[in-house]
Amino acid sequence: LAKTTQPISMDSYEGQEVNITCSHNNIATNDYITWYQQFPSQGPRFIIQGYKTKVTNEVASLFIPADRKSSTLSLPRVSLSDTAVYYCLVGALYNQGGKLIFGQGTELSVKP
Amino acid sequence: DSGVTQTPKHLITATGQRVTLRCSPRSGDLSVYWYQQSLDQGLQFLIQYYNGEERAKGNILERFSAQQFPDLHSELNLSSLELGDSALYFCASSPLGLAGGWTQYFGPGTRLLVL
Numbered sequence: 001l002a003k004t005t006q007p008i009s010m011d012s013y014e015g016q017e018v019n020i021t022c023s024h025n026n027i028a029t030n031d032y033i034t035w036y037q038q039f040p041s042q043g044p045r046f047i048i049q050g051y052k053t054k055v056t057n058e059v060a061s062l063f064i065p066a067d068r069k070s071s072t073l074s075l076p077r078v079s080l081s082d083t084a085v086y087y088c089l090v091g092a093l094y095n096q097g098g099k100l101i102f103g104q105g106t107e108l109s110v111k112p
Numbered sequence: 113d114s115g116v117t118q119t120p121k122h123l124i125t126a127t128g129q130r131v132t133l134r135c136s137p138r139s140g141d142l143s144v145y146w147y148q149q150s151l152d153q154g155l156q157f158l159i160q161y162y163n164g165e166e167r168a169k170g171n172i173l174e175r176f177s178a179q180q181f182p183d184l185h186s187e188l189n190l191s192s193l194e195l196g197d198s199a200l201y202f203c204a205s206s207p208l209g210l211a212g213g214w215t216q217y218f219g220p221g222t223r224l225l226v227l
Contacts, residue, residue: 033215034214038155040221041200041221041223042116042221043116043202043204043216043218043219043220043221044155044202044216044218046113046214046215046216047218049214049215054148057134087155089214093214096170098160098167099145099160099168099170100145100147100157100214100216101153101158102154102156102157103154104154105154
């Protein structure tokens with residue numbers, strides 16, 4: 001899987017929009033970009049996945065520029081409950097699954 | 113609730129002992145994955161099974177082994193335990209399909225403490 005680089009930590013306040021950027025300069029043509037969220041002592045949870053342009057779901061948006069060498073996870077109007085570690089993963093998996101390689105992630109702290 | 117169950121929730125044992133962690137995947141998911149999360153190593157992939165067969169292997173020690181049974185539940189066996197094996201062990205499962213491997217549903221984990 002392609003190596004990813006993301007900030008170790010970020011601080012925000014309730015109600016703000018948070019953007020976490022991930023760099024993946026060596027992304028391959030078949031690679032997808034996926035984000036997971038993990039709360040303390042819980043398993044990671046899939047948030048969103050994209051290949052190019054923009055993807056939006058009920059939780060977040062994912063912006064991917066044309067060169068795909070980076071991506072930005074956008075969390076609208078964060079609350080205290082969004083305090084968690086966010087992982088960016090890049091790679092290609094096969095139909096029957098595959099291993100996820102988690103980096104160190106971005107520890108987001110949301111303050112009142 | 114992800115639909116993945118793991119037992120036990122907590123496990124305390126001594127060095128040199130052997131333990132078995134159990135995982136039941138979401139209904140219909142054929143793939144099961146095991147991960148280890150420790151403070152110094154982060155979240156590490158150990159091994160994947162698909163419909164009873166080993167599919168992918170990560171940084172799994174020789175002292176560790178896993179299997180997936182016909183009913184699709186999986187067990188992770190850890191033997192000759194060392195202090196450094198103390199960690200959270202997560203099981204995950206995923207649906208079939210091109211995006212399936214990415215959408216892994218993680219269980220609540222088993223916290224292992226080796227004294």
